[in-house]
Amino acid sequence: xxxxxxxxxxxxxxxxxxxxxxxxxxxxxxxxxxxxxxxxxxxxxxxxxxxxxxxxxxxxxxxxxxxxxxxxxxxxxxxxxxxxxxxxxxxxxxxxxxxxxxxxxxxxxxxxxxxxxxxxxxxxxxxxxxxxxxxxxxxxxxxxxxxxxxxxxxxxxxxxxxxxxxxxxxxxxxxxxxxxxxxxxxxxxxxxxxxxxxxxxxxxxxxxxxxxxxxxxxxxxxxxxxxxxxxxxxxxxxxxxxxxxxxxxxxxxxxxxxxxxxxxxxxxxxxxxxxxxxxxxxxxxxxxxxxxxxxxxxxxxxxxxxxxxxxxxxxxxxxxxxxxxxxxxxxx
Numbered sequence: 001x002x003x004x005x006x007x008x009x010x011x012x013x014x015x016x017x018x019x020x021x022x023x024x025x026x027x028x029x030x031x032x033x034x035x036x037x038x039x040x041x042x043x044x045x046x047x048x049x050x051x052x053x054x055x056x057x058x059x060x061x062x063x064x065x066x067x068x069x070x071x072x073x074x075x076x077x078x079x080x081x082x083x084x085x086x087x088x089x090x091x092x093x094x095x096x097x098x099x100x101x102x103x104x105x106x107x108x109x110x111x112x113x114x115x116x117x118x119x120x121x122x123x124x125x126x127x128x129x130x131x132x133x134x135x136x137x138x139x140x141x142x143x144x145x146x147x148x149x150x151x152x153x154x155x156x157x158x159x160x161x162x163x164x165x166x167x168x169x170x171x172x173x174x175x176x177x178x179x180x181x182x183x184x185x186x187x188x189x190x191x192x193x194x195x196x197x198x199x200x201x202x203x204x205x206x207x208x209x210x211x212x213x214x215x216x217x218x219x220x221x222x223x224x225x226x227x228x229x230x231x232x233x234x235x236x237x238x239x240x241x242x243x244x245x246x247x248x249x250x251x252x253x254x255x256x257x258x259x260x261x262x263x264x265x266x267x268x269x270x271x272x273x274x275x276x277x278x279x280x281x282x283x284x285x286x287x288x289x290x291x292x293x294x295x296x297x298x299x300x301x302x303x304x305x306x307x308x309x310x311x312x313x314x315x316x317x318x319x320x321x322x323x324x325x326x327x328x329x330x331x332x
Contacts, residue, residue, distance in 0.1 A: 018179075025176040032168040036161030044157040048234070051156075051241050052141060054208075055232055058216035059141070060100065062223060062230060063134045067102035074105065074129070101131040141232050152234050159242065170197055188263075192256055199308075203252030204245035206304065211244060214296030244297070247290035251305055254283075258312035259319065269316045272309075279309055 040047070107125045143149055170193060178189040223230045261267045272279070287302040 021176050021179045025172045028172045029165070029169045032165040032172070033161055036163070036165035037158055038161075039164060040157035040160030043160060044153050047160045048152065048156045048238075051208075052234065052237065054212045054216060054241075055141060055237050058213070058220055059230060059232060060134050061217075062220045063102055064100070065224065067134070100134050102134045105129050141234050141237070143234050148233075148235055152238065155235070155238055159238065167197055192260075196253060196256055199252040199256070200249035203248035203250075203304075206300065207245040207248035208241070211248065211291065211297040211300045212241070214300060215244065215291070218296060244291060248301055251286065251290055251301060252308060254305055254308045255312035255315055258309070259315045262316045269313055272313045272316065276309070280306055283309065 106128050108128050109125060143152065174189050174193045220230060258267070258272065262269065262272075283305045284298070284302050287298045287305065291297040291301050
């Protein structure tokens with residue numbers, strides 16, 4: 001029989017009760033992911049096309065740059081031979097490249113052009129430049145192995161299912177956490193949960209729609225430097241495309257972490273303000289760890305995190321502290 005002055009008797013749970021709550025949360029989470037997976041099976045093809053667009057665009061740009069460099073060299077050689085060509089060779093190359101057409105040199109027999117007789121001699125082979133849409137280049141995105149197409153489809157459906165189920169999984173997990181909190185602490189769950197989801201989605205969106213292009217541009221520079229033709233594999237790309245958004249999403253939880261640490265007394269707003277320079281250095285280090293080692297994506301992540309750091313200070317300053325039973329006892 002709990003004592004009347006026991007302010008926390010309604011929050012006390014046995015170990016078995018906690019296990020029951022955990023079991024229920026896991027079951028609901030698995031069920032939500034399963035339903036999301038079934039929905040993802042229907043949209044998996046469209047999802048693969050959607051997440052492949054940044055990679056296709058990066059490959060196209062890489063191929064066009066290579067084609068432009070080769071074409072300018074070819075034009076310079078032809079100009080040295082006395083052929084009438086414009087002075088601005090780069091501008092001449094851009095006329096075709098702006099339309100997504102990449103030049104390719106082939107050799108034809110003179111008789112195929114109606115300029116000679118049938119002959120197998122090399123002397124009657126002449127170079128001919130044709131222009132092909134770079135989007136038709138087979139090197140854009142490939143798959144390896146007989147079963148990879150099926151595996152990519154299933155993997156895409158699972159990823160899409162996790163994305164669709166993630167808000168519900170967050171709710172189930174936070175409800176499990178709330179079951180073990182005191183009544184005066186449970187109110188934070190209803191503040192942190194939607195705030196956490198919004199920050200995570202904002203970070204993931206910034207990564208996918210902005211940072212990915214910088215990362216790909218940086219990585220494809222090494223292909224150009226090493227003179228290696230890129231053959232991106234779709235299965236590897238699906239794995240890679242998850243890492244960057246998750247890193248950004250986790251990093252964007254910074255204001256909530258700061259508020260939590262301030263509320264439990266580890267840090268306070270004065271320390272945050274005094275040590276902001278050290279915080280910026282730490283943010284830059286974490287941005288380097290959570291993103292590929294290119295300056296562009298690191299800056300894209302670090303700048304918002306610095307802004308979020310000062311936003312976290314504002315949260316600590318203006319978000320009122322909840323009254324606890326302890327404070328009520330002191331007041332009485």
